[in-house]
Amino acid sequence: MPELNLTSAPAHLRHGSNIGQPLTRRDGVLKVKGQATYAADNHPPGMLFAVMAVSSIARGRVTSLDVAAAKRHPGVIDVMTPDHKPELAIDPEIKTNPFVFRMEVLQSNEVRYANQPIAVVIAETLEAATEGAALLAPHYETLPALIGLDAGESFVPPVVGVGNPTENHRGDVEAELASAEKRIDAVYETPPQYHNAMEPHAIVAAWNGDNLQIDMPTQGLMLSLARVAELFGIAHDKIHIRSPFLGGGFGSKGLMAGPPVLGIMAAKLVGKPVKLVLRREQMYGPVGHRAPTRQRLRIGTDGEGRLTALEHHARTVSSTFDDFYEPAADASHTLYAAPAIRTSHDAVRVNTGTPLFMRAPGEATGSIALESAIDEMAWACGVDPLAFRLKNYAEVEPITGKPFSSKALRACYEQGAARFGWAKRPLQPRQMRDDAGLLVGWGMGTATFPALMFQAEARAVLRRDGSGAMEIGAHDMGQGAWTALAQIAADELGLDIDRVEFKAGSSDLPDAGIAGGSAHTATAGAAIHSAGAAVIAKLADLATSDEKSPLFGAGNAGVIGRDGRLIRRDDESRGESYSEILARAGVAEIEARGTGAPNPAAMEEYAMHAHGAVFAEVKVDPELGQVRVTRMVGAFAAGRIVNPRMVQSQLFGGMIWGLSFALHEEAITDRRTGRIMNANLGEYHIPVNADVPPLDVITVDEHDPHVNALGIKGVGEIGITGSAGAVANAVWHATGVRVRRFPIRIEELLT
Amino acid sequence: MKQFDYVRPATVAEAVAAAAQPGAVYLAAGTNLLDLMKGGVSRPDRLVDVTHLDGLDQIERLADGGVRIGALVSNADLAHDADFAKAYPAVAEALLSGASAQLRNAATVGGNLLQRTRCAYFYDTASRCNKREVGSGCDARDGENRTHAVLGWSENCIATHPSDFCVPLVALDAIVEIEGRSGRREIALDDLHRLPGDTPERESALEPGDLIVAVRLPPAARGFAAHARYLKVRDRTSYAFAVVSAAAALRIENGKIAEARLALGGVAAKPWRARAAEDMLRDVPPTVDAFQEAASRALADAKPSGDNAFKIELARRIVVRALSLAAAGTPVRIPALPASPFASMSGAIHARA
């Protein structure tokens, strides 16, 4: 592996605590110079290029492929098809665990969705492979495709999201609704969306005997490795995956998908290293997406604007061959204190690739509907939307009745509203105009995301030369793990960050779990914390049991590591350097391992969530209907902030995605063929610079002793929630038009 | 990719000869053509790269008061030419409202005129498209057609021409200079693009080998500099094709419109000159009422081709607004958000909805 020379800009030369410092990205200069090696940047000697041919129909069967024509093309080496491919050790249709999704790896000629891989052409050049794929000119037997939220019979899935119950309730929603003073009943629709990470899925696979070297972006090194091992029937220690940088993942690179498996198969077939990179349009199918939803919210209040009932039902889709159900209605579990709550889901099966987690899966889709509905309810009650939310503030988690491990949402509301100037908002819509005559509207939304923890392990080392190392197979998707986790490592080792060799992004390091669920910093951080503590304890053992040490007899609990020295907690003047301790003990280095994991007892006792409040201003052309967001303020409480600069970036990114959700993103599906008609970044709209207003992020202090040892809650996904609804509500406030189908389009505002 | 020949002719005559062969196409900056080739939409046998031809990258002020723009002038260079922008502000504004800065730096005048439609079914080789494959059908007709044509379309094709640049150009009576197998000729830009009728595959009046060498604006085009705007409504603030756009240019004398020019973009297979509206505006004061009447004349023949009835009403409103903005006067500087409803609207006359 090429050495990663992460930069140590002067900003890093800090002493004392690293956690909490706004260090710049240690990999920033590498990236700016184009020296950060992403998977597709690797070119092992003798490497060939593989290109997938994908289906243009959404349902049916491939009846013929002109393999001969493809093979005749100069430079084409081989064509992998269902009839000509290396055998896998297990049937890819078998779900060996809940984190295994079915994939298309040429196991048959059945087509289950548009853009499904149906063959792979391997050639000496990318151009030859591309043309070879075109020359395959597939013929199909086409069956009518199942498309959209009303395709076929609906059913109630056994679980939604990752093992969440499909239905939840507390209290008697129907009775409360019947006796409510005020009610709303509204239906919202969200479209299919695709992750569209800048870096497409890519793999460079090289077999060396039965050893397998893989370069591939992944948010879950060990999960991917385990899946590859079982698919190819090889031992874990024969596989090495490198994933030092991801050009974004957003959930789509969490679990092993079909295309990288095809890359490994292709390499096996031709006996040479193979690179397979997806074209942008090929990412609209086999690598997951956010499923569309139709959500009905029925809400009731008493005469004073207090919620009495909240019902949230979500219809979504899954593929015809596997199960992932966007848990949209679950968004109503945690935010508003209604005595009666019911959430439920149902689904239909359609001819798409299986939906997957996409940044805030369920939370984002559910949030835009819930926050719109709360806004509608506040208006129906004649109450300011912030006052309405405060009136219905949940002191305990509404669906479970559990206390929160911490919840600084009230402070978020206060600080966000003050920064935004919310108090001046007129209650009525369509009241404000700017100097140019544009309609101005203000809207808000509450943000929330669970504080999750997975499992991780780390290995810590202290060396006689006064340096240290922290090893963990963590993933930097652009969120800043190379920096934030190294900061934690430095603190836990009691070393300056520049003295710590921080290793990550490789499968030969301890398992860091999955970089998902906004839990990576918390989980990997907890493992680093305990590994650091363990190695310091070992060092302390050496010192405190050595008569020659000034720390002799201090006892383990009585010493701490700081700035490369071990010192007595009760007398900081007494201590000695790590180097001295190790030198006297005659060891070059000591090491220890530590783990991070959720605490089941705390989870049983507390509801754990991050919170936030987002305020948005939009302007709308009164006659032409075009919308522009002009200001956003987000105040978030997410426990301990490891690196304020990275956190701000995550929250900015989330807020922009929320704006995108409300106004831009939609995969346009042809209603006859199930093909996606805008599978490119020119026409699948996301906000461009001119769409992104000045963003203001406030991180509200929050100390949480229960979530994990470091008190970290995670900020990766929460920014979308609240933001999407805030923008939608601002559009209503500007225009008086309530749009319930997202993204909001010009034509709906042409009143 | 499909194998193709690449030739780089030294002279215009060589270029024309090379491109007259079947299967040959001109390559300018390639911002449209290469995308089409990568998608398998266009599969030429030979690329005739014209970017190295001499003398086609000049902006010449002509003795008669007109201007001649070489076909290889980049969209950005033209928009940022201070003299040009001052004389033809709506053209500069339209150019700057198109694509992105990177694309405008590369894209050429000739390429912009001849860019292909953005109809998704045209780009999607699995779909039926009469333009791409003669007689195969039109999957857009009953498909996702929110952005398709409302004027001049036929059952065979409902695509629009996506250029912004062409809209003010056609309003200003631009002339296209063409070098072909039988020498040089020129046609009005209004005659360059064809409506689909029964032959949507024939998009322009060009014959095989025809090279656009320049676009000319006649002397009269300058007369509108004080009252000329381009307005483009789109689904995001920038880097999006027009849902509907309009170029409006007025000559105002003694409080009355002496001459009006109006063209619409994003509504038809060509930049749509609205002559009936122009005629109606002659010798009347620039009032919202007059503009509304002009708008209804401009869209009198419009009909939806699918889920796009809203574009007709939107187009009417854009016409009124663009004319109002033009009447209010060309801003001293091109707005930071060119052609956007979010460019400052101060001075605009507001038709209250």
Ligand SMILES: Cc1cc2nc3c(=O)[nH]c(=O)nc-3n(C[C@H](O)[C@H](O)[C@H](O)COP(=O)(O)OP(=O)(O)OC[C@H]3O[C@@H](n4cnc5c(N)ncnc54)[C@H](O)[C@@H]3O)c2cc1C
């Ligand atoms: C993502 C994206 C967004 C865009 N957004 C916009 C937008 O908002 N508004 C807008 O107006 N445009 C937009 N465009 C289109 C852009 O303006 C065109 O791609 C560009 O103008 C084409 O110029 P080019 O020099 O690259 O032409 P090429 O791609 O090289 O050529 C285009 C066509 O013209 C032919 N051609 C080129 N020059 C000549 C000549 N001199 N004589 C005869 N034939 C010639 C070529 O054979 C080819 O068929 C966008 C493009 C992209 C990719």
Ligand code: SF4
């Ligand atoms: S509208 Fe025209 S370009 Fe689009 S599919 Fe139909 S024929 Fe082809």
